[in-house]
Amino acid sequence: MSAVPGRPAAAKAPRSRLRMRLPWWALALPVISFAALLILVAGPARASAASAPQGLAALLELLVRIVRGGA
Template sequence: MSAASSRSPAAKASRLRMRLPWWALALPVVSFAALLMLVASPAEARAAGAPQGLAPLLELLATLVRGGA
Protein backbone atom coordinates (compact mmCIF):
# COMPACT_ATOMS: atom_id res chain seq x y z
CA MET A 1 0.00 0.00 0.00
CA SER A 2 1.54 3.28 -1.04
CA ALA A 3 1.32 6.41 1.05
CA ALA A 4 -0.43 9.43 -0.42
CA SER A 5 1.80 12.41 -1.16
CA SER A 6 0.64 15.82 0.03
CA ARG A 7 2.62 17.70 -2.62
CA SER A 8 2.35 17.33 -6.33
CA PRO A 9 5.37 16.25 -8.36
CA ALA A 10 5.41 19.68 -10.08
CA ALA A 11 5.79 21.46 -6.73
CA LYS A 12 8.70 19.22 -5.77
CA ALA A 13 10.38 19.76 -9.14
CA SER A 14 10.07 23.54 -8.97
CA ARG A 15 11.55 23.56 -5.48
CA LEU A 16 14.54 21.57 -6.68
CA ARG A 17 15.15 23.94 -9.59
CA MET A 18 15.62 27.01 -7.36
CA ARG A 19 19.23 28.17 -7.52
CA LEU A 20 21.15 30.99 -5.95
CA PRO A 21 22.48 33.74 -8.20
CA TRP A 22 26.25 33.67 -8.74
CA TRP A 23 26.86 36.78 -6.64
CA ALA A 24 25.09 35.28 -3.61
CA LEU A 25 28.05 32.91 -3.22
CA ALA A 26 30.81 35.06 -4.70
CA LEU A 27 30.25 38.16 -2.56
CA PRO A 28 30.80 36.51 0.86
CA VAL A 29 33.82 34.60 -0.45
CA VAL A 30 35.45 37.73 -1.88
CA SER A 31 34.77 39.82 1.22
CA PHE A 32 36.07 37.10 3.55
CA ALA A 33 39.24 36.73 1.49
CA ALA A 34 39.83 40.49 1.44
CA LEU A 35 39.38 40.83 5.20
CA LEU A 36 41.58 37.81 5.84
CA MET A 37 44.34 39.31 3.71
CA LEU A 38 44.11 42.62 5.57
CA VAL A 39 44.35 41.01 8.99
CA ALA A 40 46.82 38.25 8.17
CA SER A 41 49.41 40.33 6.32
CA PRO A 42 50.50 43.24 8.52
CA ALA A 43 53.75 43.62 6.53
CA GLU A 44 51.93 45.53 3.79
CA ALA A 45 50.13 47.67 6.35
CA ARG A 46 53.44 48.79 7.83
CA ALA A 47 54.34 50.64 4.61
CA ALA A 48 51.15 52.67 4.87
CA GLY A 49 51.87 53.68 8.47
CA ALA A 50 48.92 51.77 9.92
CA PRO A 51 49.24 49.89 13.22
CA GLN A 52 50.08 46.20 12.92
CA GLY A 53 48.26 43.11 14.03
CA LEU A 54 44.83 42.21 15.19
CA ALA A 55 44.76 44.28 18.41
CA PRO A 56 44.31 47.70 16.72
CA LEU A 57 41.52 46.27 14.57
CA LEU A 58 39.72 44.95 17.64
CA GLU A 59 40.17 48.28 19.42
CA LEU A 60 38.68 50.10 16.44
CA LEU A 61 35.72 47.73 16.34
CA ALA A 62 35.16 48.16 20.09
CA THR A 63 35.22 51.94 19.68
CA LEU A 64 32.70 51.78 16.85
CA VAL A 65 30.39 49.47 18.80
CA ARG A 66 30.45 51.77 21.81
CA GLY A 67 29.26 54.62 19.61
CA GLY A 68 32.46 56.64 19.40
CA ALA A 69 33.92 57.64 16.08
Protein backbone atom coordinates (compact mmCIF):
# COMPACT_ATOMS: atom_id res chain seq x y z
CA MET A 1 0.00 0.00 0.00
CA SER A 2 1.47 3.28 -0.98
CA ALA A 3 0.45 6.61 0.43
CA VAL A 4 -0.63 9.24 -2.04
CA PRO A 5 1.18 12.47 -1.31
CA GLY A 6 -0.98 15.53 -1.29
CA ARG A 7 -2.55 18.22 0.75
CA PRO A 8 -4.99 17.43 3.54
CA ALA A 9 -8.70 17.84 2.82
CA ALA A 10 -8.94 20.93 5.00
CA ALA A 11 -6.31 22.70 2.93
CA LYS A 12 -8.26 22.07 -0.28
CA ALA A 13 -11.33 23.90 0.99
CA PRO A 14 -11.66 27.43 -0.34
CA ARG A 15 -11.05 30.15 2.20
CA SER A 16 -14.19 32.07 2.88
CA ARG A 17 -14.24 35.57 4.26
CA LEU A 18 -15.95 35.00 7.55
CA ARG A 19 -15.94 37.88 9.97
CA MET A 20 -15.72 36.66 13.50
CA ARG A 21 -17.62 38.86 15.96
CA LEU A 22 -17.24 38.69 19.70
CA PRO A 23 -20.37 38.34 21.79
CA TRP A 24 -21.26 41.38 23.90
CA TRP A 25 -20.26 39.67 27.14
CA ALA A 26 -16.75 38.89 25.88
CA LEU A 27 -15.93 42.56 26.31
CA ALA A 28 -18.36 43.44 29.10
CA LEU A 29 -17.21 40.83 31.63
CA PRO A 30 -13.53 41.86 31.72
CA VAL A 31 -14.53 45.53 31.96
CA ILE A 32 -16.91 44.83 34.85
CA SER A 33 -14.33 42.65 36.62
CA PHE A 34 -11.64 45.29 36.26
CA ALA A 35 -13.94 48.01 37.58
CA ALA A 36 -14.98 45.88 40.58
CA LEU A 37 -11.36 45.10 41.48
CA LEU A 38 -10.38 48.74 41.06
CA ILE A 39 -13.15 49.78 43.46
CA LEU A 40 -12.04 47.17 46.00
CA VAL A 41 -8.40 48.24 45.83
CA ALA A 42 -9.13 51.97 45.88
CA GLY A 43 -11.52 51.80 48.83
CA PRO A 44 -9.43 50.63 51.82
CA ALA A 45 -9.16 54.18 53.23
CA ARG A 46 -12.17 53.50 55.45
CA ALA A 47 -10.88 50.14 56.68
CA SER A 48 -9.83 49.93 60.31
CA ALA A 49 -6.92 47.94 61.65
CA ALA A 50 -7.51 44.83 63.70
CA SER A 51 -7.11 45.32 67.43
CA ALA A 52 -5.52 41.92 68.05
CA PRO A 53 -1.78 41.93 68.82
CA GLN A 54 0.35 40.71 65.98
CA GLY A 55 3.83 39.39 65.48
CA LEU A 56 6.29 37.14 67.19
CA ALA A 57 6.01 38.87 70.57
CA ALA A 58 2.32 38.00 70.88
CA LEU A 59 3.02 34.37 69.97
CA LEU A 60 5.81 34.09 72.53
CA GLU A 61 3.63 35.65 75.21
CA LEU A 62 0.89 33.13 74.48
CA LEU A 63 3.36 30.25 74.65
CA VAL A 64 4.70 31.48 78.01
CA ARG A 65 1.17 31.62 79.44
CA ILE A 66 0.43 28.11 78.18
CA VAL A 67 3.65 26.68 79.67
CA ARG A 68 3.01 28.34 83.04
CA GLY A 69 -0.52 26.97 83.05
CA GLY A 70 -2.25 30.32 83.02
CA ALA A 71 -3.96 29.95 79.71
